[in-house]
Structure formats: structure tokens, C-alpha cells
Amino acid sequence: MGDGALVEFASVAEAVSCAIAIQNSIVRSTADDIKLRIGINLGDVISSGDDIYGDGVNIAARLEGIADPGGICISGIVHQSLGSPNSGMFHDLGPQSLKNVTAPVNVFAWHPEKHAHQASANRAPISDEGKASIAVLAFDNMSTDPEQEYFSDGIAEDIITALSHFRDFFVIARNTSFTYKGKPVRVDQVCRDLSVRYVLEGSVRKAGSRIRVTAQLIEGKTGAHLWADRFDRDLTDVFAVQDEITQSIVTAVAPETMGAETRRARSKRPENLSAWDLVLRARWHLGQFNRADNETATRLLNQSLATEPDDSVTHATLALCHLMAMLHYWRTDTSAEIKLAQQSAEKAVQLDSNNAHAHAILGMSESFARNFEAAEKHLLRSIDLNPNLAMGHGNITAYYGVSGDYDKAKSAYECAVALSPRDPLKPFWRGGFGAAIFLSGAYEECLENAREGLRETPGFASLMRQEAAALGMLESGDNAKQSVQRLLTAMPGLTVTTVRHIVPIRYPDDHERWLEGLRRAGLPE
Amino acid sequence: MRRLAAILAADIVGFTALMAQNEQAALNRIMPFAAVISTRTSDSMVVGW
Structure with missing residues (x-):
């Protein structure tokens, strides 16, 4: 042998x-x-x-x-x-x-x-229509101790609950996905049986006071591992360990699933696109942050709404398109775009009042509309509904930023980036934190933050403005002038007055100081 | 000591040839399967690999 x-x-x-x-x-x-x-x-x-x-x-x-x-x-x-x-x-x-x-x-x-x-x-192929579903299988208990089954079941149950707060995919209910418990299963089989596209499986093994949890996210169609990780912990506080591991798994699984979904939708032939595929494609275009892609995104979303007019996420994404077009001055009627964003986001919340994603975008719209109390309410509601949704924390960063609350903006920004490090909206969140840095008077730090963000996402409007305003305050003549040149190339016709309408700095003194930065850098009045 | 047990025997097709070509490479290729076994056997006895 x-x-x-x-x-x-x-x-x-x-x-x-x-x-x-x-x-x-x-x-x-x-x-x-x-x-x-x-x-x-x-x-x-x-x-x-x-x-x-x-x-x-x-x-x-x-x-x-x-x-x-x-x-x-x-x-x-x-x-x-x-x-x-x-x-x-x-x-x-x-x-x-x-x-x-x-x-x-x-x-x-x-x-x-x-x-x-x-x-x-004798079974249909793995579903390729509509929103993706995920089945979270009961984690295998590898310990001989049957008591550990409470732990392995508990982790899978917590993950199911946490994932169910997302609106970008469906999660199969525990009673269904746990029917596979203790049985040897093939992932493609589970996907066909439950018509899901993704399966999360894992195991729990205890040795003395140490526990090892493994988890892997598998795409049904290809059998490919999208993500896998292993967690070794001391079992000092069972509930704390369970919470921490659940959180880590959910934080990885949600963006990985959406990444795979976006690739899937983008690889499909245009004539085969479902309403939801159109939304996924629109989001990709929206994340390119240029005028043409923003227009494409808007068109795809309207096309999707023509067949599925009542999807909350689609309306919320449309609101985001309006806000990004306004922020980048691709559409120059600032107050009209803010109003359109508010309307779409309100519709999104009406259609699904428990949609954390919709509340996050409505809160963002209300910030731009200078309804700061409503903004805070919806942003907090978003985080309350789904604490694992990066956008809630990211968008509230911008609210704290324009309110001049440096500490809260910083911790919200860090939380959002930890939840979704490669998120397309990250430059917006960074810009939100950047506003807080500027208002705190730390212009060097503001400049550094803006430049770091521009290296990742060149041309993102808020960061370009912050770079110019910080340079204006730091009185570095030529550099400031060059940054204003870049600003005017990207956003022709931008003036101190238009920025006054675009950027909703909450308190008048702050607002004037922010505009003074741009003025000193050389932005025309 | 005699006991009743479920025994799993596994072998790699053409492993001798693989080992003859490159011993270390052959052993590296076994690792993933050995890992699957090790996560699934807490009290089981493993011989080989």
C-alpha cells in the first residue's frame, strides 16, 4: 500500500x-x-x-x-x-x-x-435567471462531542440570518438547507435541488479549548471555490467567538457573491439579459465614474424598470446614478438631479421599507438635499437593518463628514472599508471622510487622503475638489493652480457658486471655509 | 486489538510513475486530498500519505 x-x-x-x-x-x-x-x-x-x-x-x-x-x-x-x-x-x-x-x-x-x-x-440546469440565491448548509461537526453541534448549527444559522438582510440575493431558509445535514452532498446537486447559484459550506472542529472553523463559498455551475477561509480561535467565550466568525464569513461572502454575479451578468449575451442582469450591469457601469458609463447605467436601469417596475434595489440604484451625475457635474442642473434622486430613493424605500440598501441611498439623497435630520434617520435605519452592509456605514461617513464630525466619520469610513474593501462606492466614502478632515483643519491629511483616493479612482469629483481646496489652504501656489486646471478639465464650467450647491456642508462657517479653499486655489467665482 | 470499522482505501492512479518522474511534485499533489481527509477524520486512524 x-x-x-x-x-x-x-x-x-x-x-x-x-x-x-x-x-x-x-x-x-x-x-x-x-x-x-x-x-x-x-x-x-x-x-x-x-x-x-x-x-x-x-x-x-x-x-x-x-x-x-x-x-x-x-x-x-x-x-x-x-x-x-x-x-x-x-x-x-x-x-x-x-x-x-x-x-x-x-x-x-x-x-x-x-x-x-x-x-x-432528470433535472433542470442550475438557475441563471433573476437574483442569485445562496444555500448555507449546516456546518459539519467534526468533533466527536455532539454538544459541538450547537456551535456548528449556530454558526450556519447566524450566517443565514445575517445574509437575509441583504437585498442583492436570496438566502434559502434554514429548514430547507438543513435537510442536507449529515449527508454527503454534491454542490451541483444542492444547486439544482434548491435552484440556487451559490453554496456556503463549512466545518467546525474542536480540540481542547481551541476551535477550528472552515468555510467555503462555491459556485454551483462551475464548482469553483469563490472564497475559502479558516478560523482558529480559543473558545473562551463561545458566543463572542461565534459572533466574530459569523461576521467574518458574512463580510466575505456578500461581496464575493456580488462579484461573481457581476461577472456572470457581464458575460451574458445582451439578448438574454434578465431585469436583474440589467441592474448588475448598470452597477458596473455606475462604478466606472465617467459620463458615458453613467448614462449607460441610467439607460439599463430604466430598461430593467420597464419589465420589473417594482424592484426596490433598481430604484435605489437609479437614485445613485442621479447623485453621481450631479456630483461630477455631468448634469449641471444640480437641484433637479438631487430632486430626482430623492424621488427614486423614496420609491425604493416605499417598495421595501426593510431594505437597508434603499435607506442608505435615501439618506445620502437627503444629505444632498440638505435635509440633515431625515438623512441621519435613514442612514441609521440602514445600519440598524443590516449592520453588515458596507453602504450604510459608507454613506453615513459622508453625512458625518459634511457635518464636520471627524471622529464619527473616521470610524464609519473604517467600518465601511473593512466590510467591503474593493467597493465601487469607496471613493465616495473616502470623499466623505475627506470633508471631515478638511473641516477639522488638517489640510495636509486631507490632501494625502484625496491623493490616495485619486490613485485608486482617478477623476472622482469629490476627491479632486478636496485636493484643490486643501492645496488652496496650504497656499502652495503652482500645485493649487494645476489641480484647479485638472478640475476644470474634468468638470468644465465649475465655479465656487456651483460647488456651493453641489457640496452640502452643513454649517455656514464650515461651508465658507471649504469654498475659501477652492477660491484660494484659483477656482473662478 | 480487533475492532469493527469502516475502512477507506485510496490510491492515486499512476502514482508510481508520478513518483518516478518527480518525487516532491508527486507528494505536493497529494496534499489537497490528504487535507480533505484530515478535516473529516477527528478520531479516525490514517495510515499512509
């Missing part, structure tokens, strides 16, 4: 689920041409030192020998002990003569391709 491995399990179901997991992990890593044969038997074993032997072992080795590459062969007694439905994944090869085994052994076989083939023959 020098080339292989022998693994002893206390349970037939565990042995089979491990075998299927190994074979599926090979199928998933498609680049690899490596193939394993696996055999499983139930019988007496004798251990001696580091080795095990006996008839139980011999027959397992022989079963392995007759398995197809990539496949699994199990003996009749293993098949019997498996019970349905897992026994149904194997097909009967009948009695087989095995080398050096006197009596024929009943053999059952499993093969990934055959299995996938069977599954696809």
Missing part, C-alpha cells in the same frame, strides 16, 4: 461522505489531471503499531483496485448500512470476484461524471 492511504472510520456514512468529498474536490480543481480510486469496506480490523490489517482492510484495498479512476467502490454491507438517500448515489455492479478473497463480494459503484450525468438528465 505504499502509494495509497488507509483511513479508518467509526461510521460508514462518514467514510462515504469523506470519499465523495475527496473525489469532488478533484473534479473541482479541473486543472489537475490526477485521479484517485477509492474502496470502502466494513469489517474487522487489527491494529499493530502504525499499521492496520485484517480482512476488512484487504477487501477495501481490492475494492479500490476495481474502482474506476475518479470513482468509488463499496461493498454490499457498506451499501446496506448507508441507508437512503445516499445509497441511491451508487449503482449495483453485482457480485464480483476479488483477488485473494474466497467468496464473491457484492459491489456498488459511484462515479462523479455518471452521477452528474444522471442528475442533469
